[in-house]
Amino acid sequence: MKPDRRTFLRVLGAGSIGAATTGLFGGSAAAATVITMRGGGDDIWGTADAFHYHYTELSGDFDVAVQNTGIDNVESWTKAGPMVRESLDPDSKNVMVRRRPNGEASMQYRPEDGAETDSVGGTSADWLRLTRHGDTIETYRSTDGETWTSINTLGADDISLGDSVYVGLAVTSHLSGTLATATFQSLSGVEPDRNRDIGDVDVAGSVENTTGVPLVSTGDVTDVGPDSATLTGELGDLGGADSADCYFEYREVPTEAWQTTESTQLTSSGAFNVEADDLTERRYYEVRAVADTADGDTAWGAVSTFSTPSPSNSEVPADAGPDSASQFGPSDGFADAAPWLDDDTPVIVITEPTRRQLEKAVTVDGERLVVFETSGTIDLGVRDLPIPYDKCYIAGQTAPSPGVTLVKGRVNIAASDCVLQHVRVRLGDAGIDEPTEDWALDTVNTADETENNVIDHVSASWSVDECLSVGYETADTTVSNCLVAEALDDSVHPKGEHGYGSLIGNDAKNVAMLGNVWAFNTDRHPRLKEGTESVVVNNVMYDFEDGTWLDPDTEASIVGNAYLQPNSEKANVFAEDGVDTAVVYLEDNVTDDDDVAMVDDDVTVVDERPLWPDGLAAMPSDRTFEHNLANVGARPADRTATDERILEHVELGASYLVDSQKRVGGYPDLPVNSHELNVPNGGTRPWLRSWSRRVETPRR
Structure with a gap:
């Protein structure tokens, strides 16, 4: 154990009450004072900020400390804490000691006006401290207000602030039209005397000081x-x-x-x-x-x-239980599917199909297995659903029939060591009337610089950008048995037509795409961007204009795929004209159009695989089509009408593009059914595999 x-696991605001009245700066408070701030705004980040500020103007040195006793969990990146900024302009250079709803205290700063914001990581703490001595800015965290741990020190080469600056407390909800409440006490070193919203904030913030x-x-x-x-x-x-x-x-x-x-x-x-x-x-x-x-x-x-822990552990072997009904299991690529999962892992049970419950589950900062006692459609409310913390296993196979479908939002795996399995995600245009960069989203993706993530048996459709993508500078990612279909073509993307399948971001290493179906998208099946290293094995690419697109300095092993019904004369595997640094190994790939070459002359074809997962066994290509149509997407034995329709159209040889989900029946409204799960004290992995097999056994 x-x-x-x-x-x-994590204290969100617990600290020493003795420190609350006699903290760093000594003395005894005559009466407790609580500062309650409410702030909206999209974020304090990027090149410009949107938040509520409670501040004063100071010259020279300062030493500010405060205890953040609470902050609403509006979004995982809701934040509050002391800040210094050179001006009240949204793009001003600044330094902030921030605290998030998970209790993490860390530092962020914008080194120049209009520059990108950077951050330095942190850990759990509720006391925050920001100091200036000459040209040096120092940031600290504490759990008691007496013993301080340095977060980071910035010198004049990092950020140069004028003598006169604005110092105070900042709050952003990370959701412009919603206010987040943050409470502070024991503020020392500054006396804010004004407050205002900074940047583009849809709902006005406020400050309330309460004494006694x-x-x-x-x-x-x-x-x-x-x-x-x-x-x-x-x-x-x-x-x-x-x-x-x-x-x-x-x-x-x-x-x-x-x-x-x-x-x-x-x-x-x-x-x-x-x-x-x-x-x-x-x-x-x-x-x-x-x-x-x-x-x-x-x-x-x-x-x-x-x-709470498990009371005991049984001797059930971790490798017991049935294998996947598919040729490819979650660990057949480069990723090791949830190596942290064992019989002690805490379980979070979703009992109603709501964003609130699912968001609460995925934003717990710790190992967690998310299971479902309910089916239904989960409306994400025209917002991202980020998975911000490592070691999250979302097991959609545990839901009663017909499972769960997430709509009107992107699932963004912004963490490592995660598994997303047996769910459907359908982004759509979500009532957006005009093209907007804010809604130019993938349906499902892994974020940049993440690693060891698995997306298995997921149905991803109706994207505005790509349906399912892998982030830049990622490592060890597996996408297996997924249905990647009906990217919205001429929809609300500000660039216009954009019906794309999958993009593998620059310098993504060890990406495995196994047994998937891409259908009714125009491009990117997948696009392997610059510096990527990938294997593309036993996939079906159906009804497309651009097949597998290789950028410079890519390496790929492309084996056993079926490129069916291409809609252009471009080779199925190609590089842009003049690109001669794309290296590919090709074996046993097939097409149904003899007029379309399998690979173009700009691609360097090699005789040995540049990379390959240990133990991966490819199928002969003549099995790929039938196998994949039987096994892809969420719950192949319990498919919803949308997945059935898409795959039937593939079988029938249809050709079409979708500009809005409204053209193909609109967002689903699945029945809400429930059952009670009995999570075992031992044999968690075999138990999950048994649920997977129940919903995977092909009916075709």
């Missing part, structure tokens, strides 16, 4: 067992009341309702604790301390997250 899975309020903090969770844990907290200030009833609220992630413990009455500041003894094994829980004062005020501590 790994100790970190038994104990407290009660304060309570959520402490560590201790003695964590499979069904119980000791919850700890500290009452820091009664806010002038004679007494307070102190207790805890807790809930399993991602459920909505809080459960309440028994209370302890305190007449002075001090610690309190309660044992929660009705927990479920292998689950994540949120907890917060609460104080109800005799004067009628209520104070909440920040939310912390912890996980």
Whole structure:
């Protein structure tokens, strides 16, 4: 058993209440003061910012410290914290010590006006500190307001600020039309005297200062067992009341309702604790301390997250259970599918088909297996669904029939060591009337610089950019058994016609595309961009203008594919004119149009595979078409009408493009069915494979 899975995972705002009143700068506060800020805006990032700012103008040196006691989880990149900026223009150079909803404290800065923002990583902390001494900016984090850890130091070569600057607190929701609330206390070193929105903010922000309020903090969770844990907290200030009833609220992630413990009455500041003894094994829980004062005020501590362990482990071998019904399993490429997953991994159960539940699950910062007790259509609300933290396994095969389909948003795997399996994602134009860069999105992708990700048995359609892509400078990515179809052609992309299948970003290494079907897209089947290293094995490319496109300095092994119904005279495997540094190994690829060459003269064809996953066995190409139509997409044995229609059109030899999902029936409205899952204490991997096999066994 790994100790970190038994104990407290992440505290979002827990800290020393003693430090809240006597922190770094000494002295004792006469009464607690809480600053409540609400801010919208798309982000504090890139080349320009949009946020709410509570600030003053300062000259010379400063030393600012504050405790961020809470921040709304509007988006994973919602952020709050102290900031210095040279001007109030959106593109001003600045430095910020930021805190995110997962509790991570880190630093970001824009070195010049209008330049791209950069960041330096962090770890969990709720005290933030920003200092200036001459030309040097220093940033710190702390869990108690007394012992400080340096995040980073910037000199004049990194950022040069004028003598007169603006210093204060900043909040952005990362979602322009929605406000995020952040609370601060024990602010030292600056006295903000004004506030305003900076940049393009759809909803006005605000600041409220409250004095003489009660304060309570959520402490560590201790003695964590499979069904119980000791919850700890500290009452820091009664806010002038004679007494307070102190207790805890807790809930399993991602459920909505809080459960309440028994209370302890305190007449002075001090610690309190309660044992929660009705927990479920292998689950994540949120907890917060609460104080109800005799004067009628209520104070909440920040939310912390912890996980309960498995009570025991069976001797079920990890490799037990049925194999995939397909020729290709999730680990047959270069990626090792979720090597971290074992019988201790916490499980998050989705019980209703809502963005709120799924987003809560994927934004837990820790190993997690996401399973489904519900089917249905999950409306992403015309927003991205990022997976921002490593080690997330989304197991759509566990849902009851007909499974889950995500609509009106992109699934962006912005982390490493993740698996996305047996879900359908359909982006569409989502009611966007005019072309917009903000909605020029893929349907599913892995983000730049991620590694060891698997996308298996996913249906990705109705993209505005590409249907399914792999990010730049990634490593060890597998895309297997996916249906990549009906990219929107002449839709809402600002560049115009853009019905593309898949793009493999520059310098992506060890990308395996196995047993997929690309259909009814114009281009990129797939496009292997500059410096990529890929294998393209036993895929069907159907009804396309451009097949597999190789950029300079690419290496690829292209084996056993079927290039069917090409709509141009361009070779199925090609490079741009004049590109002579694309290297490819070709074996057993077929086409149904003898007038179209398999490879053009600009591609360097070699006799040995430049790369190949260990143990990968390709099928003969004469099996590819029938095998793939039986095995691709989410839940081949339990397909929805959209996937059935697409594959039937492939079988019938149809040729068409789609400009809007409205032309082919519109967004689906799947029935909401439910069942109860019994996640075993042992044999998690075989259990998942058995669910996969149930929905994969071909009916054709």
